[in-house]
Amino acid sequence: xxxxxxxxxxxxxxxxxxxxxxxxxxxxxxxxxxxxxxxxxxxxxxxxxxxxxxxxxxxxxxxxxxxxxxxxxxxxxxxxxxxxxxxxxxxxxxxxxxxxxxxxxxxxxxxxxxxxxxxxxxxxxxxxxxxxxxxxxxxxxxxxxxxxxxxxxxxxxxxxxxxxxxxxxxxxxxxxxxxxxxxxxxxxxxxxxxxxxxxxxxxxxxxxxxxxxxxxxxxxxxxxxxxxxxxxxxxxxxxxxxxxxxxxxxxxxxxxxxxxxxxxxxxxxxxxxxxxxxxxxxxxxxxxxxxxxxxxxxxxxxxxxxxxxxxxxxxxxxxxxxxxxxxxxxxxxxxxxxxxxxxxxxxxxxxxxxxxxxxxxxxxxxxx
Amino acid sequence: xxxxxxxxxxxxxxxxxxxxxxxxxxxxxxxxxxxxxxxxxxxxxxxxxxxxxxxxxxxxxxxxxxxxxxxxxxxxxxxxxxxxxxxxxxxxxxxxxxxxxxxxxxxxxxxxxxxxxxxxxxxxxxxxxxxxxxxxxxxxxxxxxxxxxxxxxxxxxxxxxxxxxxxxxxxxxxxxxxxxxxxxxxxxxxxxxxxxxxxxxxxxxxxxxxxxxxxxxxxxxxxxxxxxxxxxxxxxxxxxxxxxxxxxxxxxxxxxxxxxxxxxxxxxxxxxxxxxxxxxxxxxxxxxxxxxxxxxxxxxxxxxxxxxxxxxxxxxxxxxxxxxxxxxxxxxxxxxxxxxxxxxxxxxxxxxxxxxxxxxxxxxxxxxxxxxxxxxxxxxxxxxxxxxxxxxxxxxxxxxx
Numbered sequence: 012x013x014x015x016x017x018x019x020x021x022x023x024x025x026x027x028x029x030x031x032x033x034x035x036x037x038x039x040x041x042x043x044x045x046x047x048x049x050x051x052x053x054x055x056x057x058x059x060x061x062x063x064x065x066x067x068x069x070x071x072x073x074x075x076x077x078x079x080x081x082x083x084x085x086x087x088x089x090x091x092x093x094x095x096x097x098x099x100x101x102x103x104x105x106x107x108x109x110x111x112x113x114x115x116x117x118x119x120x121x122x123x124x125x126x127x128x129x130x131x132x133x134x135x136x137x138x139x140x141x142x143x144x145x146x147x148x149x150x151x152x153x154x155x156x157x158x159x160x161x162x163x164x165x166x167x168x169x170x171x172x173x174x175x176x177x178x179x180x181x182x183x184x185x186x187x188x189x190x191x192x193x194x195x196x197x198x199x200x201x202x203x204x205x206x207x208x209x210x211x212x213x214x215x216x217x218x219x220x221x222x223x224x225x226x227x228x229x230x231x232x233x234x235x236x237x238x239x240x241x242x243x244x245x246x247x248x249x250x251x252x253x254x255x256x257x258x259x260x261x262x263x264x265x266x267x268x269x270x271x272x273x274x275x276x277x278x279x280x281x282x283x284x285x286x287x288x289x290x291x292x293x294x295x296x297x298x299x300x301x302x303x304x305x306x307x308x309x310x311x312x313x314x315x316x317x318x319x320x321x322x323x324x325x326x327x328x329x330x331x332x333x334x335x336x337x338x339x340x341x342x343x344x345x346x347x348x349x350x351x352x353x354x355x356x357x358x359x360x361x362x363x364x365x366x367x368x369x370x371x372x373x374x375x376x377x378x379x
Numbered sequence: 380x381x382x383x384x385x386x387x388x389x390x391x392x393x394x395x396x397x398x399x400x401x402x403x404x405x406x407x408x409x410x411x412x413x414x415x416x417x418x419x420x421x422x423x424x425x426x427x428x429x430x431x432x433x434x435x436x437x438x439x440x441x442x443x444x445x446x447x448x449x450x451x452x453x454x455x456x457x458x459x460x461x462x463x464x465x466x467x468x469x470x471x472x473x474x475x476x477x478x479x480x481x482x483x484x485x486x487x488x489x490x491x492x493x494x495x496x497x498x499x500x501x502x503x504x505x506x507x508x509x510x511x512x513x514x515x516x517x518x519x520x521x522x523x524x525x526x527x528x529x530x531x532x533x534x535x536x537x538x539x540x541x542x543x544x545x546x547x548x549x550x551x552x553x554x555x556x557x558x559x560x561x562x563x564x565x566x567x568x569x570x571x572x573x574x575x576x577x578x579x580x581x582x583x584x585x586x587x588x589x590x591x592x593x594x595x596x597x598x599x600x601x602x603x604x605x606x607x608x609x610x611x612x613x614x615x616x617x618x619x620x621x622x623x624x625x626x627x628x629x630x631x632x633x634x635x636x637x638x639x640x641x642x643x644x645x646x647x648x649x650x651x652x653x654x655x656x657x658x659x660x661x662x663x664x665x666x667x668x669x670x671x672x673x674x675x676x677x678x679x680x681x682x683x684x685x686x687x688x689x690x691x692x693x694x695x696x697x698x699x700x701x702x703x704x705x706x707x708x709x710x711x712x713x714x715x716x717x718x719x720x721x722x723x724x725x726x727x728x729x730x731x732x733x734x735x736x737x738x739x740x741x742x743x744x745x746x747x748x749x750x751x752x753x754x755x756x757x758x759x760x761x762x763x764x765x766x767x768x769x770x771x772x773x774x775x776x777x778x779x780x
Contacts, residue, residue, distance in 0.1 A: 261760050276763040278749070281756035288755060289675075289698050296674035322667055370663035371656075377666065379644045379653050 013080040013306055020084055026061055027085050030054075031092035037348050040210060043095040048173050049212035050096045055128050063089075064102040065126030067110070067240070072122035074106075079240060083247035083302035087295075090248025091255035093351055095210045097131050100170040103244045105132035108178050108237035112189055112227025121176060121191075132176040135165030135216055136234065143238060143364040145231050150181040150218055152188065152225075159225060160198075161190060161218040169362070171214030172201050179216075179223065180234050187231050190223035197222065208358035210351070239316045242363055243305055246298035246319035249327040249359055250291075256352045257291045260284070260334045267339075283337060287330050294326035314376035320369035324360040331356040385455070393452055397459040400432055405465050416541035418499055422466070427498040429467035434460070435497045436471040436481075443481060444493060445471065450680075475622040476503040476549060480568070483607035483615045488568065492547075504545035505623070506536040506569065506593060507616070511779055514750050516551070517560045517613060518769075518779065521595065523552035523567065529599045530554075532569065535592065538744070542578040542591040545571045549619060550600070551612050556775040563774055564612035566619075568604040575599075585736045620746065627745045628676065628695025631703070635733055636726030643709065646727060652713045661709045668705060672698045694759075696741065697751045703738035710734060 013020070034054045043051045058064050066082055068074025082103070089098065106125055109118050124130030138149025150163035161181055171177065177192040177199075192199060198221040204213040227233065261284060264275035274280050301319035304312040331353040335342040342349035360366055385391040410419045418426075429435055430444070437453040439445025448456075453469060460468040470477060477496040480489055495501035512518040521534025532552055539548070548569045555563035575598035580588040607615035634640035639649065643662055652658045676695055710731040711718050717728040742748045756762040769777045 261762070265762060272766070273763045275756070276765050278753060278765060281762055281765075282749065282752040284760055284762065285697065285752035285755040288760065289694060289701075292675050292678075292694065293671040293698075296678050297671055299678075300674050318667055318670060321663070322671060367660060370660050370667075373667070374644075374659050374663045377644065379647070379659070379662070 013078060015077065015081055020081060023081060024084050024088055027063060027088040030057060030061065031088055031094065035089075035092040035094045037093075037351075040093045040095055040351065044209040049170070049210070050173075054094075055096055058096060058098065059126065059128030064098060064128050065106070065122075066102065068102075068106050068122050068126050069110075069118075072118060073126040074122065079243050079302040079305040080299075082240070083243055083298055086244045086247030087251030087254070087298070090251035090355075093210055093252070093355060097133065097170040097173070097212075099241060099244060100133035100174065101125050101128075101131050104134040104169075104237055104241045105176070105178055107240045108134050108189060108233065109226070111233035111236040113233075114227030117191065117226045124175075130176060131170060131174050132178060133168055133170045133174040134237065135168045135171065135177055135179045136238070137167060138164045139166050139215075141167050141361070142368070144368075145187065148180055148182055148187060150179055152181045152183050152190065152223070153220075157222075159190065159223050161192065161221045161223045163218055165216040165218075167204070167362070168214045168216055170212045171216055172203050172212060177216065178226065179218070181223075183229065186229055187234065188229040189226045189233065191226050192218075192221055192223045206358060208354040210355060211358055211362075238363060239305065239313070242316050242320045243298065243301050245359055245363060246294070246301060246323040249323040249356070250294040250298040252352055252355060253291050253294050253323075253327045253330040256331050256334045256349070257287055259348075260287075260337050263338055280337060283333055287333055290326040290329050294323040297322040297326075314373055317369045317373035317376055320364065321366035321373065324356075324366045324369075327356040328360055390452065390455060393448075394455050394459065397434070397456050400434075401459060401463060401465060404428060404432075405463055407463065407465075409466070416502060416544040423499055425465075426467035427500075429465075430494065430497045434468040436474075436477070437469070438471045439481065443489065444497065470497055473622075473626060475505075475619055475626070476547075478622055479549065479606065479615065479619045482618055483566070484568070485603060485605075488603060488606070492568065501546050502541060502544045503547045503549060504539050504541045504571070504593075505619075506539060506548040506550040506595075508538045509535060510537055514747055516616070517564065518774075518777070519551050519553060519564065520779070521550070521552045522556075523550075523554050523565060523600070525554075525602070526599075528602050530567065530602060532567075532575075532595045532598045532600060535594050537581070537590075537592050539578075539591045539593050540589050542571070542593050543580075547571060548593070549606075551616055553774065554612075555610055557773045558610070559771050560769060560774045560777060561613045563610055564616070565609055566606045566612035566615040567600045568606055569598070569600045570604075573598055584739065585733060623745050624696045624751075627741055628672075628699050630699070631737065631740060634730035636723065636730050640710070640727055640730035640734075643706070643713070646710065647713050649727070650713050650715065658709075658712060661712065665702070665705050665709045668698075668702045672702060694755060696745065697748055697755065700738070700742035700748050700751075703734065703741055707731065707735040707738050 034057065062075035063085055065074035066077050066085060070076045106122065109122060121130065121132065125132055137143050137147035140147045150161050150165055153160045153162065161179060165179060175194045177194060179190045179192050180187055181190055198219040200217040202215045204215055206213045264280050265273055267274045297319040301315040304315040335349045335353055338349055341347050385394055409422050409425055433446050434456050436444055437446045437448040437456055438450060441447050457469045474496065477493055480493055480496065492501060507516060509519050509521060511520060521532065521536065523530040523532050534552065548571050550567040550569035551564055552567060553563050554565040575596045577594040579592045581590045581592055582588055583590060639645045643665060647653050647662060714728050714731045717725055718731050721729045721732050757764055
């Protein structure tokens with residue numbers, strides 16, 4: 012169960028919504044997405060100050076100590092505003108992987124900086140296959156007299172170019188383990204990948220005898236725990252983004268005049284809008300349900316995460332695509348924000364695994 | 380049974396009271412009534428007991444057979460009845476006629492009819508649609524003409540389930556032809572068992588007969604049976620329709636032959652479909668639609684208030700229509716060639732084909748998907764109404780045919 016009351020959660024959302032309105036407007040997003048780093052340091056500091064970056068982290072390390080339910084609600088707000096930031100990379104994936112690692116030393120060493128926003132960390136899981144499964148890992152570990160060395164490739168690493176700390180999932184020969192690599196480590200080549208979603212930062216990392224330090228317990232379950240939490244965060248962003256795009260579209264069709272009347276009076280538009288409303292409501296339900304199940308650690312948590320992963324991805328894709336169509340010509344321009352959401356939706360539908368992957372995982376979890 | 384703990388002492392006391400009552404009264408031996416229009420005497424006796432004990436409409440006011448409970452408290456009653464599969468409770472959520480009567484009947488009519496409706500002694504049917512008034516329901520042409528303290532009814536209704544059993548019909552009829560169509564309608568609680576009411580069964584797309592046509596010729600209804608006032612029928616209808624649509628957001632009748640037909644994974648396993656990756660994608664999609672609809676309904680439940688036309692209810696019906704048609708498509712893919720066949724020798728194929736036809740019950744009945752989308756867009760999203768050429772025209776001058 013969440014430790015916060017409904018009023019407290021509403022207050023958290025209000026604070027984040029206010030910050031997004033002030034600092035992540037469309038103009039701010041457009042200006043930030045053209046920078047190299049892909050985030051606004053002042054806004055990032057502000058997110059750390061109000062406790063969003065450290066939302067999941069134990070207060071022992073300066074964090075806010077909240078859980079999946081609060082996280083999901085916050086992400087609805089950041090997703091609606093297309094926030095450009097390393098929140099998913101650092102505050103969510105890295106922080107939760109460190110928590111799942113149960114490595115107290117690493118937590119004490121890394122989490123305070125992550126929470127404060129002064130350290131940006133990210134997680135590297137898949138190789139060029141882009142599968143976010145054990146099969147996708149393409150980095151090997153070698154224990155030598157000179158210490159632990161990594162060799163191989165990690166790709167699609169969010170904020171992999173700007174991160175100070177990389178948490179790399181690698182094959183140990185008997186299984187998997189997590190390794191800490193400094194951003195400026197020797198034998199590490201970081202290449203920026205050109206992302207279709209210009210608000211996102213992706214990198215490909217090549218390791219050639221790169222020195223690394225093992226963190227905590229080994230095995231895929233720790234990675235999966237962090238991924239499931241990140242999927243709920245992503246689902247929240249997708250649901251919040253879908254709702255925002257939908258609201259924008261409904262507002263537009265009420266005022267856009269053609270044939271002497273608002274286009275929203277045409278049934279061709281109305282029927283699209285009604286169908287999209289089901290998509291928006293369903294994605295909110297799916298994301299919130301997954302967050303609750305994860306918070307309560309129920310037996311159905313895994314399948315609810317899978318459901319949210321593909322349902323929210325597919326809904327966001329549908330809503331953003333239809334939004335462009337309903338806006339018509341104006342949305343075919345770069346100046347109109349519809350494509351920013353469409354790009355985000357298309358990117359998020361692949362970012363931690365495809366809808367098809369999570370459909371398959373859902374069915375397997377249901378026992379088929 | 381200690382699996383539920385009520386934090387609030389009043390809730391715990393209520394749960395204990397319901398449990399004690401059920402323990403003392405529920406024998407669990409009711410016959411399974413296949414025909415909801417003619418319940419067995421044993422079922423009716425049980426439902427009457429439920430009514431007398433105050434569980435039928437717990438959220439209604441005390442003076443109208445209720446207990447004045449909140450929705451949350453009433454859910455406790457629901458839980459306990461559902462746990463045993465005992466019928467008759469929480470009709471404040473499901474009994475269309477009783478809820479409409481409570482909201483719009485005159486006090487004398489309410490006193491006369493509500494107990495019978497809740498005890499299911501009075502069977503009622505819906506006399507809304509006509510051959511020329513389907514989606515355009517405000518275009519009904521059945522006429523009601525004043526004759527002393529009665530009205531004389533002439534016209535033809537269609538898609539009426541239970542008409543042969545019904546004691547009363549919820550009748551929408553035209554009382555004023557010189558005003559635009561929505562403003563000349565009146566809602567009557569119309570006695571069915573009288574000369575001038577002829578019921579003819581309709582054979583449906585599924586090859587079953589659950590619906591009827593009703594021909595009304597010179598039949599009578601007391602003016603005191605008007606609900607919601609003269610020429611205010613459209614408004615009453617909206618409330619009644621909201622209840623009807625809310626029940627259509629739930630799953631309709633299940634498979635005729637085998638429960639396995641409704642369990643998509645079991646059906647797929649039986650037909651060897653679980654090894655087909657494309658089918659697995661489809662299965663996940665359909666199961667997701669079901670689950671998402673349940674989650675949406677749970678989230679919307681809090682917003683549902685008695686007696687109001689609810690947008691969320693409309694969303695549920697549209698969602699269910701999509702689920703059923705999708706399920707029919709995926710089940711057909713699972714069953715494959717055998718879906719060429721029907722009848723009891725091919726139960727899974729028959730169930731699949733039945734669903735493929737019966738899904739239209741939800742996507743057409745109670746307002747087509749297209750009408751539902753208009754309603755959602757206009758009433759929930761606030762999109763402007765389409766041009767209505769007959770809106771401000773006296774109904775007498777409106778083109779028909």
